[in-house]
Amino acid sequence: MFIIIQVIITSGLPMARKERSSRRGRLNLIPWLLGFLLCFSPSIGAVSLEKNKLTILASVFSLFEFCQAVVGEHGQVELLLPAGVSPHDWQPRFSELVKLQKADVLAYIGESLEPWVKELVSSLKTNNLNLLSFEDLCFLQETEKPTELDPHIWLDFRLDGQIIERLVQFFSKLEPNLSAEFAANAASYVAKLQELDSLFQTGLGKCPQRTLIIDGHGAFSYLAKRYGLKQISLQGLNPEAELRPAQLRKVLELIKQEKIKAIFFEAGSNPRLARRLSGELQLKVLPLHPGHNLSLADRQLRKGFLDLMKENLKNIREGLGCE
Template sequence: MRKFIALLLPIIFALMVSCGSQGNSPVEHTGVKVVTSVYPLYELVHQVGGNRVEVTNLVPAGSEPHDMELTPGDINTLMSAKLIVYIGGGFQPALEEALQNIDSEVVKLDVTKGLQTIPASQSEGTEHDHSEEHASEELAFDPHVWLDPVLMKQITYEIRDTLSQIDQRNKAYYEENASNYAKQLDQLNSEFERGLSNCRTRYFITSHAAFGYLARRYNLIQVPITGLSPESEPSPKRMQEVVELARKHQAKVIYFETLVDPRVAETIANEVGAKTMVLNPIESLTPEQEKAGKDYIELMKENLQVLREGLECK
């Protein structure tokens, strides 16, 4: 299906260009039009760009971003953007294929280019089934860079610099906003460092391998039930390995995620006498979180609290 869509993309783009603005004329806007590919990038653009940007996120609330497919409306949104902010490395293949057909005047910012990323082959922690084939083989690296506040600060500055180049008259505005948000990220990093400094164990078990950057930053070891894709299914062998690791490290909590079926985590928890809790990869807001006005920093602080409970931190 993905290959079929890829073949159609040039045709769809050609049709949209030929149609141009026939019929309904686009409304004129003053803000820089920015499109993001995943919620945390939307949050950063919103924080840095403020009221000088109009930002659209391609993934609706409650949707899983890994295998996002583009609609004709999404393509039209991309074509009308001034800046597209995304994560490369095969995280969202449909988007990366579409970007090849986007006008060269549109600025495309892959925020991972300047980051020290974790190769996909190393993304699943130190104790996992190397023989098991995961969907991570399609990825160049672990895409979940936003779960490290220090990397989020780097991305904040990338977005600041790019917006400043596109819209030079508002450079000082973007610099001030970026500086203010970077301070919030510094505070978040400090809270994680303090909160995870004195724990009974450094091991945590989670549904899929989304937390490699968080683990690397705070000297933890994630034990994922599946690989980088939340849709992948664990083999019976892998399930048994995780059960044994949970017993070995006396895991009190098995973590699952907001957008993933919790039954696999619940099965392991029942087997070892642990409870389940949500550890949020913050790939997308749920409709309830969006309605409540929750944001990246608040959700990360919730993650810190459930990690402290599961790791038995003092």
């Protein structure tokens, strides 16, 4: 039986890009896989979730930190994503399925980022998992024909305050006796977000350039809009989109017209195009962190969301030539 289970688990893992089918197609395997594997879960070993504490799973790093900040010592919070993995094409593995089966809360953005949640949760053999989505806070992506929601809401620090307020309300319903502590923890973290917001407002207030050229998908529209910047992404919202020659020509013209001095890339990705443009146009190449996950190195350094955003501010200021 171990051999059969091992084969099925492997077949559910993300494939290389050339072999990868659409995200929707992969969802069809989840209910069948979950139902089969849960029959054998007692022999696999217990999941390390502490008793007498809220057990909370978060789909992205920003939500992980927000949940951790609110519950403090009264909850065990885990990030579902393995180190260095993008949430845009990730699917739960067997280890995550078992954790979901035993957790109290799953905090996630919504179908625009985690389309696997709805079908997977409907197949779970538990009534104890409480879902908390934030998709109602998402805006339509800023394109000529907006049809999809932009899920990167955590890059607007004022929206983060709303997320944390909702976490307090949600966790307080599950643990009413701890509501005052949740509120106090939240107030402390929101104060740090407000300080971060002030740093961005001041730091980006006087910049001779206001355009962020991103070698990567359009993760920074919330941040750009909040501080009066313009984001131009070479891939739109789709991390796997290919840049068309006509689009590249427009970007090159814009760089020359506006005398742009830097091109940004998503931290953790391969800045191949950014380096190419840098060589042709003498541009600085600077990383920006989307905040949805950490690399293994950043996890070992115990970097937090606020740390990542302060690094972003430093790099944006350098790239835009801010005073």
